[in-house]
Amino acid sequence: MPSRRTLRRPLTLSAVAAAALAAGLLAVPQSAAAAEARIHDIQGTTRISPLAGKQVTGVPGVVTAVRAFGSARGFWFQDPHPDRDAATSEAIFVFTGKETPDVAVGDAVDVTGTVSEYYPGGKDAGLQSVTEITGAKWTVTSAKNRLPAAFRLNPASVPNRYAPSNGGKDIEPLKLRPGSYALDRYESLEGMRVAVSDAPVVGPTNTYHELWVTAEPKHHRTARGGTLYSSYADPNAGRLKVTSLIPFAERPFPVADVGDALQGTTAGPLDYDNFGGYTIEATDLGDLADHGPQRETTRKQSADELSVATYNVENLSPKTAQAKFDRLAEALVKNLAAPDVVALEEVQDDNGPTDNGVVTAGATLKKLTDAIAKAGGPAYKWAQIDPVNDQDGGQPGGNIRVAFLYNPDRVSFTDIPGGDATTPVKVEKKNGHAALSVSPGRIDPANAAWKDSRKPLAGQFSFRGKPVFVVANHFNSKGGDQGLDSRFQPPARTSETQRTAQAEAVHGFVADVLAADPKAAVIVAGDLNDYQFSPALKKLTAGGVLTDQVNRLPKAERYGYVYNGNSQALDHMLTSPALTRTDYDIVHLNAEFADQASDHDPQVLRVKP
Known part of the structure; x- marks a missing residue:
């Protein structure tokens, strides 16, 4: 059931x-x-x-x-x-x-x-x-009475404006205006039979047998059939979750990807829950039409291009099933064309969520690099710093951290001893060029901005004789924020404060590198847990210190994560001014699919330092 x-x-x-x-x-x-x-x-x-x-x-x-x-x-x-x-x-x-x-x-x-x-x-x-x-x-x-006709949800009946603004206060006392606001429309239909026709799937089926559709098929569509979240002002009012009241023995729940559709009519009472908001509890399910695009593969870097990737591998530990390691490895080798440097996020310690003081991650990274080699990839080496136990957030006991993989046949890692969980990396000037005091090294780890959050890792590399600085990041999550469908409008985004402070710390580090060498090649990459239009990204790019590569893509391609039917950009790759020759690709192979190796899409940046 x-x-x-x-x-x-x-x-x-x-x-x-x-x-x-x-x-x-x-x-x-x-x-x-x-x-x-x-x-x-x-x-x-x-x-x-x-x-x-x-x-x-x-x-x-x-x-x-x-x-x-x-x-x-x-x-x-x-x-x-x-x-x-x-x-x-x-x-x-x-x-x-x-x-x-x-x-x-x-x-x-x-x-x-x-x-x-x-x-x-x-x-x-x-x-x-x-x-x-x-x-x-x-x-x-x-018995056997005719049911009331279902209310049709479509662009004509769902207002584009999402919710009334009440200065961040509770909108419960306000009279509903269903002709003006989508949240009011849905509330005015609470419990009633509603229907969507030929509904595009904008959020893939999850493990709880839920998917997301849109009642506004032409509104903010992505290049691959999703719904793009591109500003706080427009959360995409037509999004609705679909679950089923039909026994699965009678009608298996559709396993759908973004870009598919539920053809015909999907209808049922309109419910509401805290895992997706307004929901059609389907008593009638449309037929699944497989329109979704295939998983993407990026091109291989040329001999004079340095290829850097970022990939959130979602709580990876030796306790993770081997099948996931194999899928991640295959993606890195084939879909990502074996990048020269990979910034990994959510690498757990060697016993995963067991909370017993273990912080090392050598077994996790060896299992991944072994899988990569087995998949025909390069013999990657890694560089990382073990965190202080239970200080970096994430799954309790997991001690997640960021880490680098690098291909020694293509790029050299400048190993400068002395980096540990509490020692901050400093920028030095040597022979007219920027250099790091330790590599790998953590950026300002004692800063309160990193409380219960992953500390960014700076690494110094050399490509074809030229130094390149890469910073791997995993900013704090959006936990504690009020949802888009909150009864407080506009909803409070309290977690933004910490991410903005984190962005300021990374921005300051990059500014120090550029002060030592204005022509330094710096790449900032990772899961920043925020949007290209957020205060954190504005802080990170302030003064032209960094350029967010996602803004160079066509608007309909600016996403790599799907949440409640919204395709959005949480992972980013940013470059310093000297890196003018760039080729950036978000490789869509996870977020839009019901079958995922991770909930994030990886990204690849090719540069000519």
């Missing part, structure tokens, strides 16, 4: 909503006393029910779908006689917990119970609430 990742439990109203109730802003209309309410009276014209916490009796409607699995069982029912207010939903979920409700689709029911507001992930997560009826009892009055 389909799976669900969250436990549902009724939670109390938010303080904002409670205050609004007390002030009379969400007062119950005199014609809609709780005892004789219809569903649209319960749902009301804001995100919070005007009858929240109250008992309702004999609420009529027709059962449109049943969730008969997991710990969040229940059914949706919808009033076939709607009111004339577009802001009021005509359907609601009846939560029965672990008990499978004894109803069938098409049953006409009268429901009695308590109106509750449920906050997926908990109220503090800042997400939307779901209005439900709990502690319910019902009477089936007839």
Whole structure:
């Protein structure tokens, strides 16, 4: 059966909503006393029910779908006689917990119970609430009734503007404006039957049997069929998650990649959760049409080109299945054409998530380089620095870090002893050129910007007799940020502060290199966990010290990660002013596919120092 990742439990109203109730802003209309309410009276014209916490009796409607699995069982029912207010939903979920409700689709029911507001992930997560009826009892009055027609979600019915702005405050007290904002449109349809037709897949099927589609097929499409996230102002309003209420024995869930489509009609009640927001719980699934493009392969570097790559290998350790090592190796050798230098992110210690004080990563890197050699690649060597135990964030016990692989047949690594977890690398001037005090060396590791985060690793290389400085990075994650679909609008991006400070530290290091030698070849690469239009990237490129190569690509190609149906740029490669002859490629072979070796696409930069 389909799976669900969250436990549902009724939670109390938010303080904002409670205050609004007390002030009379969400007062119950005199014609809609709780005892004789219809569903649209319960749902009301804001995100919070005007009858929240109250008992309702004999609420009529027709059962449109049943969730008969997991710990969040229940059914949706919808009033076939709607009111004339577009802001009021005509359907609601009846939560029965672990008990499978004894109803069938098409049953006409009268429901009695308590109106509750449920906050997926908990109220503090800042997400939307779901209005439900709990502690319910019902009477089936007839069977096999016609279901209300599904509301069609398309460019004409989904506004391009995503959410009302409320200065970062809670939008729960605001009256819904479904003709103006997509989040209001979806909230006004909460629990109702909705449908999309011939929907493009913009987020691949995941291990929880979920995928993302868009109701706006022509809006911000990427070159390979996804939906491009290119500014905070436009989060792509048409994105919706799709799950299934159909038993998998009857209809296996489609294994879809970005660029595919669900042909025909996909329909079901509109739900909401904390793992993707508004969701079509499909009772009808379109047929999978395989339109998606193939995995990419970049060209081989020429003899006078230095090829540098960055690749987030997603919690790699000796405990990782050999099949993943083999896939990563094959990608490095074939899809990436065996880069001369590779900046790796998320390399774990030699016993992975076991938290026992081990910080070395030689076994992890040997297993990877052995796999590369077996795949026909070069005999890579590596350079890295072990972190202080449990100080760099990531999976507990994993001690993730950045590391370099390099091909000694093509490039030399300038090994300058003395680098360790706490010793900062300094820039020196020798014979008129920049040089590092230690190589590899960590950039300003005592800086508070790196608290519970990976420290950047600087390495000095030599290519055809010319020095090249490469900085491998993995900035702090977006954990703690409010979601795009938060009830606080615009959502707070609190994690930006630390990434901006991290960017400032790296920018300062590169500035020191250029002060010693304005013509120095510097490449800054890695998973920066932020967008090309973010404050962190603006800080990193300030004053022309670095150029973000992603901005040199056609706009529709500026992505290497897919999250909740948004194709976006989190990994970057940046160059100093001397590197004017560049060829940059994001090699799409993971993020758009249901079958992934990592959740990030690798990138390759070819330069002529």
